[in-house]
Amino acid sequence: MDKLLKIITDVNSSVNNFIWGVPSMICIVGVGLWLLIRNRGVQFTKFGYAFKHTFGKIFNKKETSDGAISPFQAVCTALAGTVGTGNIAGVAGAIAIGGPGAVFWMWISALLGMGTKFAEVVLAVFYREKDSNGDWVGGPMYYIKNGLGKNAYFLAIAYSVLGILTVFGTGNATQVNTITTAIDSALFNYNLADRSNTFTINLVIGIIIAILVALILIGGIKRIGSVTEKLVPFMAAMYIIMAVVLVFINIKSVPGVFASIFEGAFNPKSVTGGVVGSLFLSMRKGVSRGIFSNEAGLGTGSIAHACSDVKHPVQQGLWGIFEVFIDTIVICTLTALVILCSGTEVAYGQAAGADLTINGFVATYGSWISIFTAVALCCFAFSTILGWGLYGSRCVGFLFGNKLIKPFMVVYAFVAIIGATMDLGLLWDIADTFNGLMIIPNLIAVFMLSGTVVKLTREYFQDGPGRFGVETGKEN
Template sequence: MLNTIESINNAVNNFIWGVPAMVCIIGVGLYLSIRTNFLQIRKFSYSIRVTLGRMFRKRGASDGTMTPFQAVCTALAATVGTGNIAGVAGAIAIGGPGSVFWMWVSALLGMCTKFSEVTLAVHFREVNEKGDLVGGPMYYIKNGLGKNWHWLATLFSAFGVLTVFGTGNATQVNTITTAINSALLSYHLIEEGSAHTTSLIIGIILAALVALVLLGGIKRIGSVTEKLVPFMALFYIVLAFGVILLNIKRVPAVFSSIVYGAFNPAAVTGGVVGTFFMSMKKGVSRGIFSNEAGLGTGSIAHACADTKKPVKQGFFGIFEVFADTIVICTLTAFVILCSGVPVPYGEAAGAELTILGFTSTYGSWVSIFTAVAMCCFAFSTIIGWGLYGARCIEFLFSSRIIKAFMIVYSLVAILGATMDLGMLWSIAETFNGLMAIPNLIAVFLLSGTVVRLVKEYFDGEGKE
């Protein structure tokens, strides 16, 4: 049965992430960049200034909303997850070091895509029956494209509900259990045979914690993410920079292998990864899995922000992709490649490869700290995607079903703790691709609205 599921998923995955998907994702990002005169480059310093300025501005949010800082933390909570750790490791193993280069390319164009998604989400959002601000791809399709396109909004929401269980929950929990088990085994605190029991216990604890946060509503979600995200990101960045500094002599060779391997992967991987397209496919798909540019999911959190300026909130999208992929994913790649650990090219790899990069540099003692960092990353992602799933199911049915969804979503953590990682990543990657299609169509068709809003914003000097 599992072999059949795997075969079907592989066939669908290969089609979705084939040439048409690469053209769509890269193409829409390039199209939006051209139409906005490469806003993500022209206004990069402005976006960082605006983003950081609003992050450190302390103010409350009205009922049913988040502060702009809480919104970006919730979106970052969902993006800065195991895709940055296990996903990057998997991309390097299957696509070679060159896949990192294609992550950078997808991130550069993805900055404009995510900017557009966030801007549209805030512009076309609604207030639901509970008084909460709701928005995202399904709402900018519904309110921006009209009744004839309602089917596309329904399709996005349906794929969204299916995606959150794998991308947002099961893969994250699986990485948490891998990290904790690796740390406990390295200290001989558990035996090899008892790892499954430990995973089950971890799954039950996580299910309870996730339910506790999500059932508390939008205010509690925002409150948790604004405290957790800055701590975990800074903690991980410091650890990763330490590995790079201790192996600084290898940095030029690593950078060369990334650039050269992007176009000639066989020369870098000894022929194990022999195709340029495989390197590109893994880099782009894992990059999108990590930063969500093109999926539209991050815009769901931003739609909750207590702001009246869609474009100003849109600049958070540029910052998110930069922080997630250009900074954190790159640091993970350099931890693996600079540390000199053997990379199993052509085979599936995950968080354990990243952990090995840290322990080979610092020693086994650091495994407990990397486990803590990965647990924070993964848990924050579960929370963020829980909000996304709730909004999608609310759009399909009503807000009355949200609590039931939250309970089911929380219980999936128990399944994710004991499932096979390889198949989980593959299925999550497939649903990510399916989710991106209706969103990219909508963003492409609404690009004129984005251009108009940007012009109006800067004509008004961008002042609230």
């Protein structure tokens, strides 16, 4: 058994290193640059307009049609899947392995990713369908099927299969494991529990999470949207406020931190004392962690956006720009500043996770902040479970129809118990590999359908945002 596990681990490691290595970096950055040029840098030239018509209207109440959710609920559901432990643990890992310069490359990936996510969302809304329940469904598998035709149908199937395989690990088990770790840490630090009771406590936590996830997901897209529109703004605002206050407390360190980020981006040795000496390593960690955080290139977020009640695809595409900006430029940058401004020690060259971010908060606020970090991690992880549950159900629906969606959701919820009580090292690595494989069919489709994105974008802005002559989606 041990030999078999070692073989699986070695094979997965080789595949993972290839997928998240040079080829994927070239594909992700290449498609991002292609869209930047073809669509005239819409994420920059229309950023002010996008911000005004997204963040500027989040408090506008709007009645939605049957089978749809509001644009704000759609972006919250998408953010629920993207704003997760990667924003806390992923950034810490990128800095530890790639040095402060990794943050710079994370910014670059986000700036290109804003255009990629815009394109994904536009395509998802334009090529969406209504299923047998009357709900809007869309995402990479649908814009591959409806945009590229029968010859590319195998790519849609491949994406859906990989999506189903990924959600149990990336979207559920590892997230629940993060929740139990955070709660255990907070309880033990405050002597509210004994370590001998850890398994029992984690089992109870897993059961509670499984029940909550099942109740929310089985309630359908409207219930998911209703929960995420409350949870996501709360958790993001709470984290941002605490991080911003920390930065102001350590304001004298900020200029030096930004200097280390820019210098380390091109000369990692000078900042890390020679421990991180590879420019490519810094670049790779920054780009890969940025993508892992905002999912631009994976196409998963567009599945939630496709449920939105909008008249024109570009309207929702603007929310895609906003989503990446909030997720990476704002939240991930604040996490980096928490680590680098607080003066907490970073062991460059060694793997690190959420503990490094937590140490940054503790170094400034004191040990009581561990309760806050536990709550933040729990909110981030739970929202990710909900977001990925939707993604998985849409992949199941695409392949097998709606009859298997509820059984899938029950199984998906049950996995929370496994995630709460088991060591998930190999499962996380395998899920990460499947996650990377999803990039391939999605980016092929986005590249080949980029002309459609350009046409819709120019039509929207040339004809005027008030004139919508585009028919989106179709009945099944």
